[in-house]
Amino acid sequence: MSVDEPGAAAIGWICIDAADPEALARWWSHLVGGDISVDADGDVTLAGGALPLVFLHVPGAGPSSSKNRLHLDLRVTDYEAAVARALALGATPADDVYRGDRWRVLRDPDGNEFCIIRPG
Numbered sequence: 001m002s003v004d005e006p007g008a009a010a011i012g013w014i015c016i017d018a019a020d021p022e023a024l025a026r027w028w029s030h031l032v033g034g035d036i037s038v039d040a041d042g043d044v045t046l047a048g049g050a051l052p053l054v055f056l057h058v059p060g061a062g063p064s065s066s067k068n069r070l071h072l073d074l075r076v077t078d079y080e081a082a083v084a085r086a087l088a089l090g091a092t093p094a095d096d097v098y099r100g101d102r103w104r105v106l107r108d109p110d111g112n113e114f115c116i117i118r119p120g
Contacts, residue, residue, distance in 0.1 A: 013053065014051060015053075015055075015056050017056055018057065018058065021044040022036070025044040027108060028053060029046055030089050067113070068112060071115065073103070073117050074116050079117075083116050086106050086116060090109055091109075091114075094107050094113050102117070103118060
């Protein structure tokens with residue numbers, strides 16, 4: 001099915017629930033770049049990458065305490081530098097999820113898992 005067919009859908013952005021959408025969007029902007037905008041409802045969009053991230057205010061969202069059902073995989077050209085940068089920005093290792101050589105699983109300040117993938 002093509003997105004040009006009637007009724008077809010394409011992914012427009014990825015939404016992430018957050019207790020403090022602006023703070024989490026700022027953290028991700030330091031990691032992946034992009035421009036932040038806030039709409040009248042307080043939803044925060046981080047645009048400039050391949051797919052926009054939208055951070056939605058969810059009261060009581062707090063840090064995640066369970067395994068994500070969806071996560072971001074980040075492509076990088078310098079794996080070691082990217083992992084070091086994410087850790088320096090406050091990401092935490094998620095070695096309980098996966099520990100191996102092909103990628104590194106980390107958690108953002110809200111506990112959302114993401115992976116940094118080795119080039120190639």
